[in-house]
Amino acid sequence: MSGLYFGTLAVLMLAAFFAVRSRAQALANVAAAPGMRDVRYSLHSLPIYHGLLAATLVLLPMLIVFAVGSPIVIKMAETQALARLPAEVVSDELSRGAALRDLYNILTGKFQGEASAQLKGAAEALRSATSYGNWIVFAIGVALAAAALFFSIGHVSSDFRARNSFERIVKMVLFACATVAVLTTIGIVFSVLYETLRFFFDPALKGRPTVTDFLFGTEWNPQAALRADQGDIKTAFGFIPLLTGTLLITLIAICVAGPLGLLSAIYLAEYATPSFRAWAKPVLEILAGIPTVVLGFFAALTVAPLIRGWGESFGLDIASESALAAGLVMGMMIIPFISSLSDDVINAVPQSMRDGAYALGATKSETIKQVILPAALPGIVSAFMLAISRAIGETMIVVMAAGLAANLTFNPLDAVTTITVQIKTILVGDQEFDSAKTLAAFALGFVLFFFTLILNVIALIIVRRYREQYD
Template identity: 75%
Template sequence: MTAVYFITLACLVIAGYFIAAQRAKSLRAAPGAAFHSLPTYHGMLAAVSLFVPMVLVFAIGTPIVKHLATSSVFSFFPPEVANDPLQRGVVLRDVGNILDGRHQGEPSATLRSAATSFAHVLSTGRLIVLGAGVALGIASLLLVLSRISATFRARNLFERFVIAALVLCALVAILTTIGIVFSVVWETYRFFFDPTLKGRPTVTDFLFGTEWNPQAALRADQGDIKTAYGFIPLLTGTLLITFIAILVAGPLGLFSAIYLSEYATPRFRAWAKPILEILAGIPTVVLGFFAALTVAPLIRGWGESFGLDIASESALAAGLVMGMMIIPFISSLSDDVINAVPQSLRDGAYALGATKSETIKKVVLPAALPGIVSAFMLAISRAIGETMIVVMAAGLAANLTLNPLDAVTTITVQIKTILVGDQEFDSAKTLAAFALGFVLFFVTLVLNIIAQQIVRRYREQYD
């Protein structure tokens, strides 16, 4: 029925557009008619007048119909069944299996009657929603058609709708961000200050602890497992792998951007830049396999030839492959920013006797510095948030070390590890993931503030 509703909606919207546009054209063809808006705007306003009411009716009516159908099911059962979430879910599952023909065995008469009532209420309600949506949409269309005239400001009304839609999209993005931040902050508060949680650390122990082991003994025969929530090893591993990745991607990405924008021929640039950007589309799990099966053994073999003891999973292997992954972020964005620098700045430098390399160093790069820093920050954020490459190439060991040849782990890897599987959200172990997310958010914010200060200090402004 949902497909029927939206097919009907699409047909009515298309028909409403052409009817209104044709009506406006016929009135516009009259001698001496000077229309305020083009026929296209009249058609789009008519289409919007159909679309919005029908979507609203569907969005409001569908949950109501589903609730009424569910209520009709539990009218055949005692009240304690509807009040028990477990029994409620079992009954609804059995009703769905009966309607789909997948129920095992012979259902009871009560269950069969409940399924019949559910199907009847649901189908009737959906027909009512379809009829109400079509009626309201057509009524809105007729209202718009009756107002079509030479002085009707269809363009202004349609543009107001577009502005309202854009504002709504912006509000959804803002409210989503606020909701994410609020949920993370609330769960972090519970992690540190909820007295009912067992084994929760203090803020000082979490921020400055040097051991990370969120596991706890579930049975007496598992022995004494020391639970620790020290954040420092995870932060060190995250920054170490990110630093290695930026050492790889920074020079390669920036120098390739300079070459493509300033030195390469248009023909070479036309095929070289898309090939470079393919790196950004490779799935991270594929890069993780490459790091674990190719790069890590090469590094280990290279280290053994020099007498170095390199772990089978190392920060160096993960950092090198992660650096390869984020090269397109720096290269492509920096290339676009450098190309956006006005050619008049280059011409002025050449007129003063500067060479091409001097122009790039003294004029182009300072003018493009804000965009280049933004590209680096995007690449750093992408590296900090990467998980699969670290899991497969650097391991899960929370070692406090700055040696790139040792196995380390990162904040995002531990968040993934903690939340994998069936977890209860009333334990310190699970809530630790939210605390890690909150601190990671704060670390990223600090990095962005530092980047803004660098831009303000060194940027060049031109009139």
């Protein structure tokens, strides 16, 4: 049905476009004919704009009718079909859902076993009501499109401002797209916020912590509140060990990636020959394309045992899953973010800056340290912030290499866990979001979001404060 609908839509749009454009073209030809050079006949808008406007006027009402009509049709058809079933089936939401699934299975021939006559009747009602409703939607859509088509043909005239109207529509479409993106962000934030508030304040929830317990507690053990009959067990939703774990791993990652990334960017941008740069930069960027799950088992199977081996030779006892292994590999992961972006901003510093410094007798390294890096600083800070955000949000590497133990420690040789890993651990395998354990994931998500937001704000302030603008 929707195939027919959109096929008709396409045909009508094309018809509207070509009909209206050729009509406008005919008017334009008259105006351009020899001896007819008369302003009264020349078109305000080019024929193509008349055509585009007509096609849009056909498209929009048909789309709206479909978007609004289809759900209504489905809802009404399902209501009619369910009315034919016994009341006890319809009253409960779960059995209603199961009945609907049965009906759709009968219609698509996937129903297992022999359906009762009552079910078959209901299925038949569902089918006919849906089909009936779809035809009505189709009729309304085509009627509106036809009306738009005739309206457009009738409106082709020399002073009709088709271009302005079309551009206004384009602007509205762009605005709508931007709005969808912004609203999605706001929607996500509010849904996470809502679940977070439930986690802290829903009285029906067993074992929920207070906000203070969560933010300042030093023990994290969500498994304690797994089952409803364990309600009296002291739960542990202290978020501090996760925070220190996250910060520790991020810090190690930045200590690895910061110097390596920035210095390689300086080399690539200022010292490397063009031919070396031409292949070295893509190779570095490939590093960013390695799936983190691959880096994760590289960390767990190669780096962690290596570190453990080294530790043993120095007489150090290193956990086989350590923050150091995860941090090192995560550092490798974010090197390309820092090096590639920094390389771009260093290259964006105008050549005139370098010339100015060289002409004063500055050496290459003086020029880089004192002129180029300060000028590129805002971009470099953004590169670091992006890399830190990536590191904080990274999950797979930590799951594999740093373990799940929520130790409150700053020792990089211990196993630690991070906020993202706990979110993943809590939610894997669970379908119902009504225990304190699962809702804790939303609280963690909210805190994580809040932290990255703060980071971005700090970055913005740094960039504003130390921006050295060149022009």
